[in-house]
Structure formats: structure tokens, C-alpha cells
Amino acid sequence: MITAEQVAQAHKDLGRLLVTWRKASGKTQEKLGRSLGYSRSTIANLETGRSRSSRKFWEAADVDLHAGGELMKAFDHVDDLKRDQAREVVRRAVSDAAAMRARSAATAAGSAELLRGGARRPVDNPVQGGDTNEMLRRTVLIALAGTVGSVATGFGPVSEDVGRGLAGVDRWQEAAWEYGYAYVTTPRRYLVADLAADLAAVQEELHRQTSPGTAKPLAAVAAQLAGLTAMACTDLGFAREARHLWRLARYRAEESTxxxxxxxxxxxxxxxxxxxxxxxxxxxxxxxxxxxxxxxxxxxxxxxxxxxxxxxxxxxxxxxxxxxxxxxxxxxxxxxxxxxxxxxxxxxxxxxxxxxxxxxxxxxxxxxxxxxxxxxQELALRLYPQARRIGRCQIELHRARCLIRDGSLSDGLRHASATLDYLGVDQRQQFVLAVARQVLHAVPQSQRQRGEAIELRERVQAAQTSTLLIGSTRGTVRA
Known part of the structure; x- marks a missing residue:
């Protein structure tokens, strides 16, 4: 875990490196300050780590002192350290909220079992689902701080820093490409924190750009990251936040041309x-x-x-x-x-x-x-890897709907219930439940009170109430 002390130490190390290169160049603090447009006291505070400055300062200092990129490398280390620290804070907050949500899920699952006539073990201090839903939403918004808030106008806070140029674009394009693979395998509660942190960072970098040759490819990266974050939020059940992020993704995509x-x-x-x-x-x-x-x-x-x-x-x-x-x-x-x-x-x-x-x-x-x-369906199931349980489950639910449409009502309803049981409670996310509801909708009105239909409806309702946000890796039709 990255601590505030580690970040402070990194700032001090950066300041000491500035001292080393300043002395190697034969400059005093006052002379360096005049060269860069800063006061002597500002330089002194930066060298002791008491003050912080922008990328603009460190790029200029690196050039002025002929540091060969060493100062910028150290500045990037501090920058990455602060971003990782923020990411860990968000991740812990989301994880804590998910744990509370799981306790609420246990309560809801017990209630559903009681409705079916089963025994229920008492749950101590049950957490209310509405409270945990709102807590989780707030923690996701923490992860999106500075990103979702700028979506309404399409503009966020403008920094005076200078961008990293084409090398920075390559770095961000590589990150967006890697997220394409991470989206398939990483639990959403972790992924959303990482995505939001990097989305906020690329947004800041984009606002610093003045060259269309750099701004347009960065806008394309921002569009991809915003889209992936919207997908993760959708899977977590936060439709409102997802819609804001889709707007940002569209805005940045259009900006990229x-x-x-x-x-x-x-x-x-x-x-x-x-x-x-x-x-x-x-x-x-x-x-x-x-x-x-x-x-x-x-x-x-x-x-x-x-x-x-x-x-x-x-x-x-x-x-x-x-x-x-x-x-x-x-x-x-x-x-x-x-x-x-x-x-x-x-x-x-x-x-x-x-x-x-x-x-x-x-x-x-x-x-x-x-x-x-x-x-x-036969072709899809043949092609889907066994590990892609969400996609396979959706296909099986399509099959259940077809069985019902063909008149095999009991077979279709039992197939749908068995499919949900195969998937497991923790993977019954928004898009699986949406397909399950389509199966229920296919049941003729006159048959909706039969036993198999009631059983499936209870499964869907219980899963909707107790949607677990732990361990989900895929929740869309792209599973």
C-alpha cells in the first residue's frame, strides 16, 4: 500500500535531484530561478520538497540544467506514485462497500429462501440494501471524481502544464490497448477504479494540449477509456453515471475525428x-x-x-x-x-x-x-470458450425463450432456472437478469402463475435485490 509518507519522500528525492543538477551546472538558486521565471524561495522550497510544481517547471528545469531527462523521469515517478495511491484509496473504498453489499445480499437471499418455504439462518445486524447501494454509488463517484463532473460541458479543469507530446500519446494508446484485455478478466470493482484514475489523468493531459497532432489521438484514447468506464459502471448497476460517461465518450470520439x-x-x-x-x-x-x-x-x-x-x-x-x-x-x-x-x-x-x-x-x-x-445458439456455444460463462448463460437463456415460444413451457422455464443456477449468484449481473426477464415476458399471461414460472420469477427478483459486486468479470453480451 502506498502511504502519504512514501509520496512525501518521493517529492524530497526529486528536490535533492534538482539540487544535484543545479550544482553540477554551477548555478545558484537565484540564477536558476531567473532562468525559469521563478523566485529564489520557490526554488529553495522545491529542493527541500516543501513545495510542489507543475510538469511545466520540471520540463524547463530539465532542459536548462541539461539533465538529459533525469528530472522528468523522477517527476513521472512521483506523478505515477500519487496516481497509484489515489487508485488504492478508491479500490479499498469500493471493496469495503462491496463487502457491505454482500452482507445485504445474504439477508436478501435468506428472505428469498424463506419465501420458498426453506429455513433461514438468522443474520446479525443486516445491512439495508438501499444504504449499501448508495454507499457503493458514492465510492464509484469517488473513483470518477474530476471525470464525471466535467461531462456536463465536456470541459474539465485546465492545467498550465505542457503535454508530453507524441511520446505521451504512445504511452496512453498502449494503456488503452491493455485495458481492452483487462476488461475481459478483471473484476469490475477493481477495474472501475483503475479506469477512472487513468481517464481523469488523460483528460488533464488532453486539456494541456495545443497541437492538433497530439490532441486528436489523445481524444481517441479518452473516448476509449470513457467507454470502458461506462461499461464497468453499467455492469455495477450505475446507469446514471454510465450515461454521463457515454456522453463524454461520444464527445471525445467526435473531437478525435x-x-x-x-x-x-x-x-x-x-x-x-x-x-x-x-x-x-x-x-x-x-x-x-x-x-x-x-x-x-x-x-x-x-x-x-x-x-x-x-x-x-x-x-x-x-x-x-x-x-x-x-x-x-x-x-x-x-x-x-x-x-x-x-x-x-x-x-x-x-x-x-x-x-x-x-x-x-x-x-x-x-x-x-x-x-x-x-x-x-449451437454455433455460439461451440465458439464460446468454457470460461466465458456470462456469454454462454445468455445464449442458454435465449434457448429457454425459444422453447417457450415453441410451446415447451415447462422445459423452457426449467432450462432458464437451471442456467441461472449454473452461473452462480455472484455472476447474475444486470445483463443476465435482463435476458432472464425476457424469458419471463415470453410466458403467456395465463401461465404466469404456474410453479415453474413463479420459481424463475423468484430467482430473478432475489438476484436483482442481492446483486453481488464481488468477483464479477464479465456482465455484457461480449462475455
Whole structure:
């Protein structure tokens, strides 16, 4: 754990390094101050670690003292140390809130068991679900401090520091790329803290930029990080915060003028939004605007995600013919994806074949075209790795809906209940529950009081109440 004492010591070490290079150059504190536009006392305080200064100062000092990047390397170490310290604080806060949420979940699970006639062990000092929900929301907002707050206008605090130039862009692009892999494997309560810390940092760096050659690629990175943070918040159940972050992601994507990034952001927002009960006409409007950029970019993961999300939204609106036409466009786009995209299984930036089959399964299941849906489900389950339990679970729930539509009501309901049991309580996140509710919606009104339907409904209600935020690694259709 990084302590305040460690950060203070790093500042002192940076100050001592400044002394070393100043003396090596033969300059006094006063002479160095005049060269850089600072007072002698400011230089003295920086050398003892009592004062802090911006990147602008340390870059100028490095050049003036011919330090060859040594001062900047030490400054970056202090900067990274402070960011990691803030990240750990947020992570601990989120973890503590998640533990409280788990205790609330145990209470809710016991209540559900009591409703089914089972025995319930007493729970000492149960934590109220509403209180822990609000506590967790506050801790997530701590992680997003300085980021979500700037979304309303699209502008955040402006720093006087000078950016790191193209080398800094490369560093941030590498970080965004690595997050694409981390998104597949890292528990959301940890990932959101890391993402938000880096999103806030790249936002600050972006505001310092004056060169379009640097600002535009940085804006693309900010769009990707904002999108990933929005996905993590959505999975944690924070729809309001996620919507703010999607707005920021769109704003930065447009600022980047990168059509592929704009489509990637819009595609994931639309796909997640269709599970989040956002207004479908709003999602389709986003899709139409992003697809207008299609002629400006080659087939990409973003365009494929965009078409998949549009097809799902159309299917939910009952526009089956339009949804099928969109699937045709999606298949054509998939056929022309680079192998580096269609063959990438382990990153959110890839778009392997199981995503295509997942979209087909969703659309055909909603449209009642069960033969086509079963074929898509078989292909999807064959392609999904066994470890991707969330994606496989969603496909099995599509199958349960098809069984109900085909008249096998008991088989469909039992299949859905068994699927939820296979997944485990801690992985029954927002998007799994949304598909389970679609299964319940397919049950004829006259049959909704039969035993299997009541049992599934209780499972869904209990999971919704006691959604555990511990150990979740995937909660979207991209599982």
C-alpha cells in the first residue's frame, strides 16, 4: 500500500535531484530561478520538497540544467506514485462497500429462501440494501471524481502544464490497448477504479494540449477509456453515471475525428443500452448517426458492434424485417474484418465470430424464428470458450425463450432456472437478469402463475435485490 509518507519522500528525492543538477551546472538558486521565471524561495522550497510544481517547471528545469531527462523521469515517478495511491484509496473504498453489499445480499437471499418455504439462518445486524447501494454509488463517484463532473460541458479543469507530446500519446494508446484485455478478466470493482484514475489523468493531459497532432489521438484514447468506464459502471448497476460517461465518450470520439473510434463508442453504447432499458428510438438515432460515417472507414470492430446493437434494438421494437436486414449487413462486415480483429478472443477491441452468432441468437429469439435461433445458439456455444460463462448463460437463456415460444413451457422455464443456477449468484449481473426477464415476458399471461414460472420469477427478483459486486468479470453480451 502506498502511504502519504512514501509520496512525501518521493517529492524530497526529486528536490535533492534538482539540487544535484543545479550544482553540477554551477548555478545558484537565484540564477536558476531567473532562468525559469521563478523566485529564489520557490526554488529553495522545491529542493527541500516543501513545495510542489507543475510538469511545466520540471520540463524547463530539465532542459536548462541539461539533465538529459533525469528530472522528468523522477517527476513521472512521483506523478505515477500519487496516481497509484489515489487508485488504492478508491479500490479499498469500493471493496469495503462491496463487502457491505454482500452482507445485504445474504439477508436478501435468506428472505428469498424463506419465501420458498426453506429455513433461514438468522443474520446479525443486516445491512439495508438501499444504504449499501448508495454507499457503493458514492465510492464509484469517488473513483470518477474530476471525470464525471466535467461531462456536463465536456470541459474539465485546465492545467498550465505542457503535454508530453507524441511520446505521451504512445504511452496512453498502449494503456488503452491493455485495458481492452483487462476488461475481459478483471473484476469490475477493481477495474472501475483503475479506469477512472487513468481517464481523469488523460483528460488533464488532453486539456494541456495545443497541437492538433497530439490532441486528436489523445481524444481517441479518452473516448476509449470513457467507454470502458461506462461499461464497468453499467455492469455495477450505475446507469446514471454510465450515461454521463457515454456522453463524454461520444464527445471525445467526435473531437478525435476518428470514425472507427466513433463507431466503437456508439456500438457499445447501443448494445449495452438495449439491455439497460434505455429508450430504443434514442439508441437507433445514435446508430443512424454513427453509421453515416461508414463510408469513411474500413470494416472494423466498432462498425460490427454498431450493426449488432442496431439489430438488437430493432428486434426489441418488433421491426423484424429491418433487424434481419441489419444482420445481413453485419455478416458482410464480419466477412471483411481483418483477421487481427475477427481472431482476437481476449480483448474488447476484437470481434470474433461468437459475437456475430450471439447477435443472431438474440434477434431470432426475439422475432420468434426459433429454427434460425437454435442454429445460431449451437454455433455460439461451440465458439464460446468454457470460461466465458456470462456469454454462454445468455445464449442458454435465449434457448429457454425459444422453447417457450415453441410451446415447451415447462422445459423452457426449467432450462432458464437451471442456467441461472449454473452461473452462480455472484455472476447474475444486470445483463443476465435482463435476458432472464425476457424469458419471463415470453410466458403467456395465463401461465404466469404456474410453479415453474413463479420459481424463475423468484430467482430473478432475489438476484436483482442481492446483486453481488464481488468477483464479477464479465456482465455484457461480449462475455
Amino acid at each position: 476518428d470514425a472507427a473510434v466513433q463507431q466503437w463508442v456508439a456500438g457499445h453504447e447501443i448494445t449495452l443500452g438495449s439491455y439497460q432499458q434505455r429508450p430504443l428510438p434514442v439508441l437507433l438515432d445514435l446508430a443512424n448517426r454513427a453509421l453515416a460515417l461508414a463510408d469513411e472507414t474500413a470494416p472494423s470492430a466498432g462498425k460490427a458492434e454498431l450493426l449488432g446493437g442496431q439489430a438488437q434494438a430493432l428486434a426489441l421494437l418488433g421491426r423484424t424485417r429491418d433487424a434481419q436486414k441489419t444482420l445481413d449487413s453485419l455478416r458482410l462486415t464480419f466477412e471483411h474484418l481483418p483477421s487481427s480483429v475477427s481472431g482476437e478472443q481476449d480483448s474488447i477491441y476484437g470481434w470474433p465470430e461468437q459475437r456475430l452468432r450471439h447477435a443472431e441468437s438474440f434477434v431470432y429469439s426475439m422475432a420468434g424464428k426459433t429454427d434460425a435461433a437454435y442454429r445460431a
